[in-house]
Amino acid sequence: MKRLLSILLAVLAIFIIILFTVPIIFKDKIVARIDQEIDKSVNAKVHYDLDKVSLSSFKRFPSISATVADFGISGNAPFEQDTLLSVDQFQVDLNLWSVIFNEYPELTGLHLKGGNVYIKVLEDGTANYDIAVSDGKEEIPEEPSAFKLGIDLIEVEDVNFIYDDRQMKFFMALADFDMTGSGDFTLDVYDLLADVETQIIRLDYEDVNYLTQKKFTADTEIQVDLKNMKFGLARGEFGLNEFLFGLDGFIAMPDEGMNMDFTFEGKDNEFKSILSLVPGIFTESFAELETSGRMDFGGFVKGTYQEKQIPQFDINLRVEQGMFQYPDLPQPVKNVNLDLEVKNSSGNLDLTQVNIPEFSLQVGSNPISGRFLLEDLVSYKMDGQLKGQLNLEELTSIFPLEGMDMKGMLDVDAKAKGKYDSVAKVIPAIDAKISLNNGYVKSEDYPAPIDQLHGKASITNSSGQMKDFLVDLSSFGFELEGEKVEGNLKIQDFDQLNWDAVIHGSADLGKILTILPMENVIMEGKVRADIDSKGNYKVVEAKQYGQLDTRGEVELVDFYYTDADLPQGVRINKALGDFSPEQVNLIEFDARLGESPVKAKGSLSNYMSYLFEEKGTLSGNLDINSSHFNVNEWMTESSATETDTTELSLIELPRNIDFTMTVQADEVFYDNLVFTNTRGVLILDDGILTFKDAALNTLGGQMTLNGSYNTQDIQTPLFDLNFNVQSLSIQKAFQSFNIIKAFAPLAVNMDGEFNTDFRLSGILGQDMMPILSSLDGRGLIKVAEAALKGSKIVEGITSLTKLKEGNTLQFKNLNLTAEIKEGMLNVKPFDVKLWDYKAQVQGSTGFDGSINYLVHMEVPAKKFGSTANNILSNLEGTSADEETMIPVAFNLGGTYQKPKISLAGESSMESLLTNTLKAKAGDEKEKIKEELTEQFKAREDSVKQELKQKAEVAKDSAKKEAEKVVDKAKDKAVDEVKNLFKGAFGTKSKSSSDTAKSGGSE
Template sequence: MKKAIYILLAIFSFLILSAVAIPIIFKDKIVAKINQELDESINATVYYNPQKISLSIFRSFPDVSAGLGDFGIIGKDEFEGDTLIQVDQLDLDFNLKSVLFGDYPMLTGLHLNGGDLYIKVLEDGTANYDITKSSDSESESSESNFRIGIEQIEVNHVNMIYDDRSLQFTMALADIMARGSGDFTLDVYDLPVKATATIADMSYEGTHYLTNKKFQGDATVQVDLENMKFSFENGKFGLNDFLFNMNGFVALPEEGVDYDLAFVAPDSDFKSFLSLVPGMYTESFSSIKSSGTMSFEGFIKGLYTDTSIPSFDINLQIKDGMFQYPELPKPVDKINVSMAIKNETSQLENTSIQIPTFSMNFGSNPISGNFTLQNLKDYLMEGELNGKLNLKELTSIFPIEGTSLAGNLDFSARAKGRYDSTNKVLPAIAAQFKFSEGYVKNAEYPAALEKIHAVASIRSDKGSMQDFVADFSSFGFELEGEKIEGNLKIADFEALNWKGAVAGAVDLEKIMAIFPIADTELKGKIQANINSTGSYQDVEKEQFSRINTSGDLTISQFFFKSKDYPQGVAIKQAKANFNPQRAELVEFDSKLGKSPLTASGFLSNYMDYLLSENGTLKGQLSLNSSYFDINEWMSESSTSTTDSSKLEVIALPKNIDFTMAVKADEVIYDNLNLKEVRGTMVLREGILSFNEAGMKTLDGRITLNGNYDPRDIANPKFDMSLDISELSIAKAFQSLTTVKAFAPIAKDITGRFNTKLNFSGLLGPDMMPVLSSLDVSGILAIAEAALKENKILEGLTSLTKLKDANTIQLRNIKVPISIENGMMEVKPFDVKLWDYQTTVQGTAGFDGSINYLLNMQVPAGKFGAQANSILASISGSQANESTLIPLSINLAGTYNQPKVSLAGGNSIETLLANALRSRFDSEKQNFQNQAQEQFQAAQDSIKNQLKLKAEMVQDSVKKELQKKTGESTEKVVQEAKSILKGVLKGTPKPTKPDTTSTKN
């Protein structure tokens, strides 16, 4: 017996040790096959943390489980940089037998734990999840290293954003928990699925339909892969507390989506529907008292394509609904709603909406109405809405913490007829609106906004745009003795004839105390007295003399600061006078961030600009500043310190035509300090032009003419002419990127230079010139300068054994230069290097490369003993110590690592011997002709290489700019991300290590 026990313990121990050892023994084999399969099948960048690879036989026994930590997939091509998926932990289950004894490991399970998923579909239908490599004839004949036999898929705590731009549909899901299992190897199989998530946001064509709703689902889906059909019966789903059953199928034929779905809410409790009302479903929702019944049912059936929609019929009934917050004395009761939305065809325009019943009581204040819309083609409608609201009583119904309200609102509205904007037809409308004795007080601020009142009426008796009248006969409020009063009347909805006035004063700080805005500081006083009478038809015809707008507007002690503008804008005093022709800016004393700015001038055509889509605002302004920091307003992150600021390309408005005379004592731009800035700038049609814009900088003066053209924001251009005088060469190297790239030798040159350059090219995302795109021509004039101690001089003296000097004096040099395709070309120019006449020519590339040829004429005696020895050996030589030796020297490599050599590869001894034995100047000239030919051949090769490099760099810059431009079109996605972040607030995410391994 004891022996049997020992044997059993031994067997058990062996099994345990085997279970531990097998994953370790076969770890490399499994990981290698995973990497191989990723390489062969996925067209994307896959990364994971090699320190977080784990294998276990216990996690998914009897399968072996492979875990990858910090796993992710990043797209390529049009999805470059987009992360498709990032998972904290990805676990893959494999059939143990297939790993140990088979050639093809069988994948049986997939587990995603923590992370984010971003699905993106472009306008043309291209999707970022389509990352499998397309098969060719060779790959089709070879078999994959994996077999798919997945039995279970599990998702835990994953967030997802689905961004389908072809449908203008965006959905953000938070904290997805899902589990599905089935025989995925079959063409038709049942897939039981359970899932929960928070719908953070769901929007279509920019409209947000669902926000922060809890979702749950439990269904068995029959999957028919051959027909791409997904069917389910008795599917149970829920949004918040609103539960509904759904049966039917969704299919994906070659074109569109085929629906056949029927749904019904089994719960008749009104409170379940109440949970869908925004703001109602909070932690205290369960304590809300409620009664009443509800029914909800409908169907969707048919094909959805670009030209058709499914038919549908959706019905909602609420009877005798009531809800009451437990801590408040009054309920909302007698809620009765009947609504049907129906379309029996495949065309959206045949949709009808019927709301025959809509009524409820807010305490003792009843509201009732009805509405009918026969279709979305000629918009034949009829409806009315009547009611009263007592705002003070409203606070006894809804919890409004920290705010006191009062006021009486009476309203009644009726409409009947057809709306047709093309034929200028309106329904007959009669609406009255009256609000009196309004009062708002915030507990955090002692003053109240009071005596709020408004009286308005809207009428169109004949149902035409011509007899439409909207009359806001009076509106206003009072805040601590300061009043605002106004009126506005608009007649003829087509001509838009208006007459209105507003007068009074308002303290913005007091308004903000009552109605605070998050992350925003706003204060100051506005005094206005403006009257206006006119017609929009006169604006369109530019008959501004028929528009009578007059008055004045004064702003004092204004300050604005927000999350987007942390620099802050302060206006000490500003005053503007208005007349029909223009608005005169009489005074404007401000501080933009830390930069003081005063302005005066006028604006014309302001009525057309304000009231039409295509109106252009014109004007002349004089801007003056003692100090202006441009970096502060061009930073990507808008930080208060300019050291970490990152400049960005700025788009300019096309509907502003301004001429601006600028005068500034000091301007900070990037790393340049500009003094005595003067000039004229014109902003017109989206282009900023500079005219005689002069400034002192780098110990000299620059005058600028030209323009900045960002109309194509993905391809911004500039075209300038520069007149530079007495600029410090050393400081130009320190501050100007172009000088650093193309003339790094300037680092070791002291002195000044003058030049006139024509300068054009592209700007990068950081507002700096793209060096590879520059097109420059001009003459660089150096009156006097000195080149001191640098590697090129060291190389020259070492090679030639000439006069060992560490300084070269440069006087009265004119260097013709041009830059094209990323290469600066220096045309041949003469200069004295030490005491020797020299012709210099060559190129410098934007990539730091140099290629120069120096043709020198050096007296033979300067070579010392070498030359004397050769002279003595030449019998009857016509050469002597004053004979000029043609010396051709190549400078290649880079400025920091120059390669100095004699042209042709000769040694200095061979060169001297050949030159001294020659008798005629023509022979001497041949040496340099040969050197010139060799140099030119090298130049042509370098030009071609640099041109290719330049094109690649420019393409890269354009892609980066296009990506930044595309970001501005992702507003809906950014909103979804922001909402998703708000939903997940308070849920810490693990810190991710930097060590990752990248595949593909």
């Protein structure tokens, strides 16, 4: 017996040793196989650290578990900036025996713990999850993945999930997603046991938000039939917050449409469960909320969903004698009764019926009751009633409103019956009266209340005809520390919409904001308004705005406003304007926009068309003055600071503004430039800003601009400008303008001034900088006097020729005729003196920094010293002597910083001198020059063709970048959701040992 026990203990010990050693022995094999499968199967960048890969035989015996910390997948273009998957811990389970005995491991489990998943589908259907390597054919690749699947468990823990489908206009964000799924996933038909818990941050469809901040749970058994694409729920228990419901049935997805048959019913028939879906009530203190009453919920969805067909459905919700009360507040909301049915038995969405035969509740001592029936969504035949009172003071004893006191009585008594038909000019008969008396709102943050809040309105139509419709807001107003606002409004005839409105009074905006705060908003100042308006919508439709009698005056004093989207802030010391039907006169405007003081006056016309028409254009004439204006802080995402490195961003011009502006500014700051004595006329019309004689001083010189800036196509914003420049510093211009850095790199070593009359057009990037490959331009550049020092090109020429003339060149009266086309600056042949020698230069500079020039220079033979003398002594019967001029031609290639300089047509100076002196004797010097020029032009044509292709690639890249920026507004919504995840989507810093696996072709 002891011997048997010893044997068993020995076997057990050996088995445990094997379990410990197998992960060590086979780690390299498993990791190598994972690498191989990633490279073969994944067309994306897979990030993980080999040092953070661990194996264990004990986590899921008899499987061996491979765990990777900090595992991530990021996509290729156009998803370079989006991380598809980033998890703290990624674990795969592999069949132990397949690891030991088989060539290919068998995958049995997947586990994700902590991290983020971001699925993104663009409007054209391109998806960032489409990362599987494809052979370019529709059929299955000949060599599928060698991994065998035996998965029976999938676990996800604490993962944030965003699904952003811009093609379907569907957006869903889930936080802290937990799921356990078990089943035999290798079969076509299997049962999946799933347990899910998550927080729905947001769920939108077709730009409509359906769910926000809801806890979701699911415990269900799904019958999966992959062959027939049918998914059934044998049992399903789901929850939204505390609202639990069961769901049974199936959904099948044949080739067209979706077939479904579901029934559902409430699982916890208490009033508190349905109450948990109300955002203002489901708070941290919800668990302590006292409630009573019953709730019944149930219904079905059955039929086919297609483009023009929906399933039949019937949804019922009933609440009986509901009550809730906050534990620290004295009064409840009680006697809550609701009977709701939404049904459709036709399959046509327009024939959906909504019926609320009973609705009632009691808020404090005041009852509210109503009913509503909507027969369909075609004739809009309805019958509804709402009646009740709400005591605002009692409201604060029912709902927790910290730091807020309210008083007043709100009365509502409304009835509506009939149908709405715009063609027959029929509307429901309406009799509604709404009033607020003795209103009072006070915040603990401000000592004085908004007092004397009142309003009285009636909406009536006894006949059901549009012409008898009347809205009479006979009075409304309030008072704050002695300042009153009063007004009234009357609208008659639902077809004509005749209105008569009056508003008079003044208010302190800062005080109002203190009492009624808005998040991230700072506002202060006083507004005074005296406005009377009469008119009707038929006149608006006919665009006869002169018949709209709107007149009055508005004054704004000591106004300041800033919010999250306007961090620079706007301060208006005083603004005064008056209204007439024809125009708005800006009598006075004294403001500071960000850090820039601005004064203006002028007039705006066609403002009624601008207000009432979708494409109405606002016209105006303005005189604008500023002592200094900082453009940079309005072109970046954050206000400018000394350390701000935010790139400039594109300014989009409105299409429905037609302004002529006379502008004067003592200083204007743009990028790293300072413009002084700026003046000119700017015309903004249909998204195009036109400059007329816009003059300014900068970089020690004067500049006048004429031309345009066009953002009609925001993806390819255009500019077309004529620059007239006088006495501009060459060195400062090089430091300030990217165009000069790219096309005139010689200027880095040149001192002096230049004049130019140059026309330039092209595409602007999203950073407001010209896209060099898109430029077209032509003009004359004049340099009166300049010095070139320390140039590598000059050093190269002196080194090649052995001429000891120094590394400084002086230029006088230099005239260059230049043209920019297809990303290349072409310089026509021009004469210049290099040292004391006559020279001619021609060639081009590419937007990529490449240079390609031909220099012809004539040098006296005596300058070449003994080399020339020896050649001359051997040339018999020639008239050549030391004073004979030697034509020397150079090819300049490479880049300005790394020039490649060679003799044109010759291999050495000796052969050049020999052949040239012989040519002198035969009068063939000009012929040689022509041949060299023809060779240069042929080579230049080849360079231009290559550069043209590069320019097209660069422009296409810029266009894609613009598309990303235009899509930024949608990405901003995603970023806001990510912020709610408390930084969970932040980029993790990678150590030097991180390994980035890029599977497939990128």
